[in-house]
Amino acid sequence: MFEARGAHTFDYSLHQGSPTRMQFHFADSMAMPVAIQTWELEPGGYEGMHSHHGDGMAVEEFYLVLEGSAQMQVGQEHYELGAGDSVLAPAEVEHDLRNTGDGVLRVLVVWGEAGSKDFSGFGSLAASLAARAEGTDGTRG
Template sequence: MNSTSPHSGIVAGSDIRIGSGRSRRFVGAEHGAEVSYFFVENQPGEGPGLHWHPYPETWVVIEGVASITVGEETFVAGAGDTATGPAFIPHRFTNVGDGVLTIIGVHASATIIQTFLDED
């Protein structure tokens, strides 16, 4: 495959890993892309705190079961399901299954901008 820009190519998972786990943070602007994402693996009960973005977010559940809250609505999504949340609306997800939750959070932005509402 020929590169068409200085940013074309593969981004190794190890280059965007968060901490020592398997979760990853891809910031599109760093790689010539107009989208960003989190690839998350959470244990039962885990998930990010309530937060919002100035752009929409889309979640794709790869494995497990997630309780996803967007604004006043909470719903359950399982493997193969896709959910969306609009810009500026607080949201969160939590692993409500018995095993690992693998979920991708696609950010409609070349950068990731998050404002947490319930930071410890």
């Protein structure tokens, strides 16, 4: 299956936030139990402070900035984000994303019900855990 950038986009306001240009990748055609979306927020745009509880599903959200700059609040923590930075918003923790730049903010968002998983059979997990244990920041000298 293939889906081009910008295919089937629509404007949607999340959690009383500003209008967001959204692409819901492979909506209802994936077997993985997650939603994968690309969001575009105009300068000054924001998602809206919210958490996912009491709505029938404890949703965890992963945000990866593709282009632009943003500020994100997760609980009491505040993060300044640029391209390549990512944030995980645990289920039931209030959070908000804001475009703090002069251009469009493009973000890849993956969300789904919190639960268990087992990736222990994959070498990339072992390598990632080793890098984290060594304190490696991923830069190359």
